Amino acid sequence: MTGCAQRFAVAVVLAFPATASAQEKVDFATDVQPILQRSCVGCHGPKVQLGTLRLDSKDAASKTIHAGEHEQSSLYQRIAGIGDQARMPMGAKPLPAAEIATIKRWIDEGASWPESLSAKANFKKHWSFVPPVRPALPAVKLASWPRNPVDAFVLARLEKEALRPSPEADRVTLIRRLHLDLTGLPPEPDAVDAFLADKRPDAFERLVDRLLASPHYGERWGRHWLDAARYADSDGFEKDKQRSVWFYRDWVINALNRDMPYDRFIIEQIAGDLLPNATQDQKVATGFLRNSMVNEEGGIDPEQFRMEAMFDRIEAVGKGVLGLTAQCAQCHNHKFDPFTQEEYYQLFAFLNDSHEGSMVVYSPQEQQRRAAIFMRVLEIEDDLKHRTPDWEAKFTAWQKSVTAKDPQWTVVLPDVEDISTGGQKYLPMSDGSLLAAGYAPTKHRAHLIVKTEMTRIGALRLELLKDPDLPLGGPGRSTLGTAALSEFSVEVERPEKPGVTQEVCIAGASADLNMPKSPLEPQYHDKSDAQKQNRRVTGPIAYAIDGDTDTAWTTDAGPGRRNVPRNAVFNLEQPIEGGKGVTLHIYLTQNHGGWNSDANQNQNLGRIRLSLTDASGVEAEPPLTFSQWRTTVPEWGAANEEIENLWSAHPAGSSQLVLNTREKKRETHLLVRGDFLKPGKVITAGVPAFLNPLPPDAPANRLTFANWLVDRQAPTTARSIVNRVWQNYFGTGIVATSEDLGTQADARSHPELLDWMAVEFMDSGWSFKKLHRLIVTSAAYRQTSKVTPELLAADPYNRLISRGPRLRVEGEVVRDIALAASGLLNPKVGGPSVYPPAPDFLFLPPASYGPKIWDVETGPDRYRRGLYTFRYRSVPYPVLQNFDTPNGDTSCVRRVRSNTPLQALTTLNEPLFVEAAQALADLTLKKGGETDADRVTFAFRRCVSRRPDAAEKQTLLSFLENQKPRGEREAWTALSRVLLNLDETITKE
Numbered sequence: 001m002t003g004c005a006q007r008f009a010v011a012v013v014l015a016f017p018a019t020a021s022a023q024e025k026v027d028f029a030t031d032v033q034p035i036l037q038r039s040c041v042g043c044h045g046p047k048v049q050l051g052t053l054r055l056d057s058k059d060a061a062s063k064t065i066h067a068g069e070h071e072q073s074s075l076y077q078r079i080a081g082i083g084d085q086a087r088m089p090m091g092a093k094p095l096p097a098a099e100i101a102t103i104k105r106w107i108d109e110g111a112s113w114p115e116s117l118s119a120k121a122n123f124k125k126h127w128s129f130v131p132p133v134r135p136a137l138p139a140v141k142l143a144s145w146p147r148n149p150v151d152a153f154v155l156a157r158l159e160k161e162a163l164r165p166s167p168e169a170d171r172v173t174l175i176r177r178l179h180l181d182l183t184g185l186p187p188e189p190d191a192v193d194a195f196l197a198d199k200r201p202d203a204f205e206r207l208v209d210r211l212l213a214s215p216h217y218g219e220r221w222g223r224h225w226l227d228a229a230r231y232a233d234s235d236g237f238e239k240d241k242q243r244s245v246w247f248y249r250d251w252v253i254n255a256l257n258r259d260m261p262y263d264r265f266i267i268e269q270i271a272g273d274l275l276p277n278a279t280q281d282q283k284v285a286t287g288f289l290r291n292s293m294v295n296e297e298g299g300i301d302p303e304q305f306r307m308e309a310m311f312d313r314i315e316a317v318g319k320g321v322l323g324l325t326a327q328c329a330q331c332h333n334h335k336f337d338p339f340t341q342e343e344y345y346q347l348f349a350f351l352n353d354s355h356e357g358s359m360v361v362y363s364p365q366e367q368q369r370r371a372a373i374f375m376r377v378l379e380i381e382d383d384l385k386h387r388t389p390d391w392e393a394k395f396t397a398w399q400k401s402v403t404a405k406d407p408q409w410t411v412v413l414p415d416v417e418d419i420s421t422g423g424q425k426y427l428p429m430s431d432g433s434l435l436a437a438g439y440a441p442t443k444h445r446a447h448l449i450v451k452t453e454m455t456r457i458g459a460l461r462l463e464l465l466k467d468p469d470l471p472l473g474g475p476g477r478s479t480l481g482t483a484a485l486s487e488f489s490v491e492v493e494r495p496e497k498p499g500v501t502q503e504v505c506i507a508g509a510s511a512d513l514n515m516p517k518s519p520l521e522p523q524y525h526d527k528s529d530a531q532k533q534n535r536r537v538t539g540p541i542a543y544a545i546d547g548d549t550d551t552a553w554t555t556d557a558g559p560g561r562r563n564v565p566r567n568a569v570f571n572l573e574q575p576i577e578g579g580k581g582v583t584l585h586i587y588l589t590q591n592h593g594g595w596n597s598d599a600n601q602n603q604n605l606g607r608i609r610l611s612l613t614d615a616s617g618v619e620a621e622p623p624l625t626f627s628q629w630r631t632t633v634p635e636w637g638a639a640n641e642e643i644e645n646l647w648s649a650h651p652a653g654s655s656q657l658v659l660n661t662r663e664k665k666r667e668t669h670l671l672v673r674g675d676f677l678k679p680g681k682v683i684t685a686g687v688p689a690f691l692n693p694l695p696p697d698a699p700a701n702r703l704t705f706a707n708w709l710v711d712r713q714a715p716t717t718a719r720s721i722v723n724r725v726w727q728n729y730f731g732t733g734i735v736a737t738s739e740d741l742g743t744q745a746d747a748r749s750h751p752e753l754l755d756w757m758a759v760e761f762m763d764s765g766w767s768f769k770k771l772h773r774l775i776v777t778s779a780a781y782r783q784t785s786k787v788t789p790e791l792l793a794a795d796p797y798n799r800l801i802s803r804g805p806r807l808r809v810e811g812e813v814v815r816d817i818a819l820a821a822s823g824l825l826n827p828k829v830g831g832p833s834v835y836p837p838a839p840d841f842l843f844l845p846p847a848s849y850g851p852k853i854w855d856v857e858t859g860p861d862r863y864r865r866g867l868y869t870f871r872y873r874s875v876p877y878p879v880l881q882n883f884d885t886p887n888g889d890t891s892c893v894r895r896v897r898s899n900t901p902l903q904a905l906t907t908l909n910e911p912l913f914v915e916a917a918q919a920l921a922d923l924t925l926k927k928g929g930e931t932d933a934d935r936v937t938f939a940f941r942r943c944v945s946r947r948p949d950a951a952e953k954q955t956l957l958s959f960l961e962n963q964k965p966r967g968e969r970e971a972w973t974a975l976s977r978v979l980l981n982l983d984e985t986i987t988k989e
Contacts, residue, residue, distance in 0.1 A: 026106040028113050035099050039089045046119060050743060052338045052690075058118035067111040070104045079103065084673050085332050127751070128323075128741040129338075129690050131713045134759040135752040149760075150778040153753035154801045163794060166803040169784040171196055175207065176945040177804070178776060181729060182211040184220035184813045184865075185820050189941045208776055212769045215829045218257035219867050221768070223812060224728055225252050226867075227895065228320035229269075229288050230312070232888030233833050236293030236873040238849050243294075244655040247361045248287030249867075250830040255285075262721060262766035263710035266321055270706035273660055280361055283658050289313050290356065290657035293873065293889065302425050306356070307676040313351055314344070316891040321709050322691075323720025323741040323893075331674035337742040338690045342670055346686035349668035350705035355660040366651035373646050380639050384630060398632065399624050407615035409461055414448035414586065414610060421446050424590075430664055433465055433609035443590055445487075450584040450610065457576040458616035460490065460586070463567040463609040487589035488570060495581035505573035510620045511566065569620040586610070654832075661701070691715060710766075716741050718758035722771065724893055726757070729775055731807045731897075732799060738894045749799045781805075806987060808897060811883025812866030814986045815912070821942045821980065822916035823923045824863040833870035834861040837911040842875050849874065862912075882906045907981050917980055921972035932957060936975070943979040 026032065036055050042048070044055040054060035055075075066072035074085075079095050081087035087094055094100075106112075137149055138156035145165060146152045158165055169177070175195045179187040187195075195207060211217060231249055234240045255265055268275070270289065272282030292309035311330055318326030328334045329344035362370060385391050411432040422444030426434045434448075491501040576582060588608075631640050669679035685700035687693070692713040698704040710717055720741060727733035734754045736746040748754055757771070764770045775781055785806035795802040809817070819825035835854050843852040852872060856862070866885075869877050876887045882902045886892040907913050920939060928935035936956045940948045948956065956975060963971035979985070 025109055026102060028106065029117055031102050032106050033117060035095070035103065039092070039095060039099075043090065048743070050336050051333065054119070056119040058113045058115065061113075065107060065111050068108060070107040073107050076100075076104055076107055086335060090335060125690070126337075126743050127748075128719065128745065129715050131692065131715045132719060132755040132758040134763075135756055137756075138752065145779055147779040147782075148774060148777060149756060150753065150774060151780050153750050153756065154778075154780040157750055157800055158802055161794065161800060163791070163800065163802050165779065165801075166783040166786070166791070168779070168782050169804055172946040173784070173804075174204065174782060178207060178211060180809055180813065180817075181776065182208070182220060182772065183214050183216035184223070184809070184816055185216055185825075186817050187945055189938075189945070192941070192945055204782075205777055208773055212772060215253075215257055216827070217769075218253035218255075219829060219865060220813075221256050221772075222249070222253040223810070223867050224724070225256075225320075227886055227892040228316065230291045230316060230886075230888045230891050232291070232871040232873045234872045234874070235296060236889060237295040238297045240849065240852070240872055240874040241296060242853060243657065244832075245287055245291070245657055246832050247284050247654060247656040248291070251281055251284050251287070253830060254281075256768060259767055259769045262718075262761070262768060264766070266710050266717075267703070267706040270317075270709065271702035273658065274701060274703040280359075280367075283359060284361055284656050286659040287657055288316070289351065289354075289659045291316075291888070302427075304676055307671070309356070310348060310351060311674070312890065314348060317347075317709070319739045319891040319893050321717060321720065323716045323723070323738065325740045325742060325744075330671075336744045339688050339742075342683065343686065343688040345668055345670045345683040347688075347705070349683055349685040350700065350702055352668045353662050353666050354702065355662055357658050357660040358655050359658050360653040361656045362651060362653045366653060369649070369651050373650055376646055377643050380643055381626065381630065384636055384639055395626060395629050398629050402621055402624060405619060406621050407459075407613045407618055409611035409613050410452075410454065411609060411611050412450050412452060414450045417447040417449065420444065429607065431465075431609065433463070433607050435607045445587055445589045448586040448588065448610065450586065450612075452582055452584065452612060453580045454582070454612060454614065455577065455580060456614040457572065457582070457584075457612050459569055459571045459613050459618045460584075461567055461569050461611040461613070461618075461620070462488065463565065463611070465565050465607040465609060487587070488568075489587045490570070490572075491585040491587075492576055493583040493585060494578065495583075501585055504576065507571045507573040509568055509570045511568040567620050569618050571617055575614070575616055659702075712762060718762050718766075719754055722757045722761050723754060725768075725771055726754075726775070727894065729781065730798065730801060730805045732797065733894075736799075750801075808899075808986055810895065811880045811885040812869075814883050814907070815866045815879055817943075817985060818907070818913055818916040818980050819863050819865075821985070822919040822976075824916055824919045825865070826860045826863045828860075828864065831868070834864045834868050835870055836862055836864075836877075838877060842878070843872075847875070848872075879906055879910055879912070904981065907986075908977060913980065914977075917976040918969075918973050920976040920980070921969055924972055924976070925969070932960060935972075936960065939972075939976060939979055944982060944984045 040055045043050045044053045046054070046056065049060075053064065055064075061075070064073060064075040064078075070076045077083045078085055078088040080100050081094065089095070137152045140146065140152055140155045141159055142155060142164070145155055155165060168174075172192055175187050175192055179185060179191075195203065198206070200206070226249060229248075229252070231245070233245065234242055255268075260268075268282050268285035270286070272278055272285040275282050292312040294309070295305040311327065314330070315327040318324050324337065324339070325334070326339065326344060326347065328337075329339045329341050331341070333340045388394070413428055413432050414434070416426040416434065424436050424444055424446065426436055426446065426448075429435055488506075490504040490506065492504050493499070493501045576584075630636050668683045668685075670681055670683050672678035672680050685705070687708060692708065692711050692715065694704065694708055698707075708714070720738070723733040723735050723741070724738050727738050732749075734748050734750050735741055736749075737744075757774070760774070761767075761771050780801050781804070783801075783804040785804040787803055791802055794800075798805070808814075816825065834857050837856055838854060840854075841847050843854040845851070852875065854870075857864075866880060869880065871877065871880075871888060873887050873889055876885075881887070882900070883906075884896050884898055886895065920942065923942075924935050924939045928938035933953065936953055937947055940946075940952070940956065956978075959978065960971055960975050963974045966974070
């Protein structure tokens with residue numbers, strides 16, 4: 001029989017049992033069970049129970065079968081491809097129609113299943129869903145080898161495979177490996193010599209402690225967390241505008257340098273703002289949840305991309321903290337883990353009740369300056385009070401005089417004509433305000449329509465309110481709560497003439513700033529006068545609104561006094577009278593915005609509220625505070641001037657995206673197929689049933705969620721991070737799929753070691769530094785990386801840790817090694833991101849959507865570590881991209897490692913590497929010694945740490961001699977380029 005005929009015959013035999021006679025009742029044993037055994041039991045049987053389902057057991061399968069009603073049975077729905085769940089069997093062809101029909105008939109006939117044909121439903125939880133318990137140390141034969149418990153587990157596995165560990169690496173290799181692993185920087189030759197000369201038995205441990213105390217430790221290990229936190233310096237998507245979030249990056253570095261316990265590290269990033277008396281740092285930490293991309297295309301629906309950001313946050317928590325593919329349950333139940341779609345949205349609900357806000361943040365030096373300013377202002381105001389015994393009576397009288405002028409205002413909530421807003425969205429808020437919530441800072445003329453029953457309207461009040469959701473730029477950019485509003489006009493439509501509008505003349509206006517009030521004039525404000533007075537130019541209506549595209553109304557009252565609510569009052573020349581049913585058409589013009597604006601500003605109309613009154617000649621009321629009142633007292637002019645001078649010296653600060661809790665709860669819905677346009681049933685906050693439970697009566701907020709993530713009984717949290725730390729030392733985690741410890745995870749290489757380290761990590765106070773010390777002081781870590789053919793055949797990928805790690809360092813460290821070896825490296829820790837050399841065309845159309853800022857550094861910042869390179873998501877920095885660094889679009893807990901010609905071309909030709917070679921040449925000629933042989937050794941050691949052997953030295957000297965006709969410096973530069981590209985230069989060996 002031919003191959004084709006054989007396959008055909010088998011197909012006929014396999015299909016035969018499913019074709020029950022139409023006249024006979026379906027028999028489970030002959031008609032149904034063969035189908036289940038052949039197509040279902042592989043994933044839902046005694047060995048594997050994906051989704052905690054067994055289809056060889058009657059009791060276990062009953063939850064998927066509704067006897068007598070096939071349409072209610074999920075077993076039938078899944079094999080028939082009905083509903084929103086993926087069709088089964090997963091990853092295989094659908095069942096033949098005849099088999100589906102057989103199962104349908106069987107269910108409708110009552111789903112008879114004899115007990116004798118049912119397996120015992122024994123379910124065993126997947127190992128990663130069971131809280132880790134400390135296992136006993138295994139017995140080993142080579143008892144002299146282990147240095148700590150890690151080695152016992154490694155050696156036990158090696159002995160099981162009939163292997164022996166490799167010898168210890170030489171001391172030069174160890175110090176280089178240790179420096180690169182703990183700080184990401186190579187050791188200086190002097191440090192190598194000192195270590196070689198240190199004969200104390202604990203010399204290695206002392207070196208470990210010194211490196212763990214280095215500020216560069218936080219930079220090295222912070223980079224790994226920033227990958228998981230999808231850190232970048234731009235928004236992503238179309239415009240990919242800059243964002244100021246480097247304070248979060250520095251928070252990560254500082255937290256690791258302080259050895260902040262990992263449980264606290266997670267709590268502050270999820271809910272730092274909810275901690276009692278939350279500090280600036282704790283609020284900044286919530287930037288972890290704000291690192292999502294932001295879409296600022298015109299015409300987008302903000303809710304769609306708010307949802308995209310929410311999905312991204314769940315993925316980041318899933319990968320970065322839980323080590324689970326939580327995102328797989330966004331649209332349907334997880335296909336493999338017992339993670340339902342409803343449970344996904346229960347987690348979602350914890351994060352959905354938050355504002356996507358911004359805050360002004362200050363460095364320690366700026367905080368000291370602010371404290372000094374606040375103290376001095378308080379001293380001046382206290383002195384004014386002391387010198388004026390009756391100040392309280394005068395202040396109270398002033399308050400009464402101001403409030404007496406305040407008429408009765410009626411807040412109105414206008415309709416907004418969508419076509420007029422140019423992509424901006426005006427969302428109604430609970431306080432009667434409108435939030436201009438579009439991501440794009442579009443230029444537009446918004447049309448607000450107000451239908452009112454008032455019989456007389458004498459004035460309108462427009463309030464500009466602060467809002468925690470609004471963006472904050474930075475130096476030269478807009479400030480928190482900015483309204484880029486430059487024109488205001490009113491038309492009236494009367495009920496007797498529908499569709500006909502008449503312009504309403506505005507007689508004058510005032511704003512609540514402590515500046516001279518001026519009427520609305522036909523001529524625009526002369527900016528030069530204000531500039532001569534060193535004031536912000538914001539318009540002629542008490543510096544509020546004009547028609548100038550370069551000015552705008554803002555909540556920014558100056559450094560230290562930002563985000564202050566404002567109001568402007570517009571008095572009508574003739575009150576609108578004549579009965580009820582009047583419709584007002586109000587036009588607000590925003591002339592700022594877009595990537596092509598002068599300062600690449602990030603402005604937005606902000607949050608506004610509109611009120612009407614029947615009174616005329618109304619003035620805007622100022623805030624009723626002592627600080628406001630003192631500015632109205634003539635005899636206090638000198639004190640007021642001194643305070644204003646103090647405010648002018650207030651630091652501008654920087655911005656940071658953070659998360660804030662909403663005052664009003666937001667409903668969470670299960671989204672059908674993950675579509676924000678298809679909200680399903682309302683979901684309350686909760687956690688997956690297969691993980692640790694929530695504490696009873698815990699409030700449904702982010703702080704509860706954060707504490708749940710790092711609960712001692714959380715089965716995956718400690719395992720996940722310990723596995724990633726191991727991965728970064730040895731190239732592969734104990735579980736290779738470090739982003740997924742679920743049922744589809746790769747097999748563990750050392751199961752007991754993973755659990756032992758997870759428990760040890762928690763019992764040691766969740767200390768990263770103790771975990772690092774444990775690993776690097778092990779004999780397993782200190783093995784040589786040299787490999788024999790026999791060992792390579794037995795353990796090709798070093799999963800058994802039969803030798804030391806030989807890995808290429810990450811992209812940032814490749815660059816840092818070149819800078820350090822050449823002497824160019826600027827070791828400064830923290831601060832704003834920098835712009836090293838890059839091709840100009842990358843940041844201009846058509847390579848980039850719109851022009852982007854890339855002001856190449858010319859001073860010391862040119863040589864900062866790769867960690868501080870500014871990261872556009874849409875235009876990754878070429879050097880880092882060529883060496884596989886992620887660009888921050890999504891959470892990444894496992895970088896790829898490639899080996900391409902582009903990498904060699906980069907290190908040979910990229911401007912900074914060429915500058916490093918030139919600098920190394922100059923350093924060698926200056927400090928390398930008197931002879932070429934000494935200089936070759938000097939340069940070689942700076943790049944590779946060890947000394948060259950005789951053959952290597954001779955080869956390098958011959959190369960140098962061949963280059964000498966080009967000139968002395970050129971010859972040494974050529975040799976330096978060779979040394980900076982040696983394979984040993986960018987590995988840990």
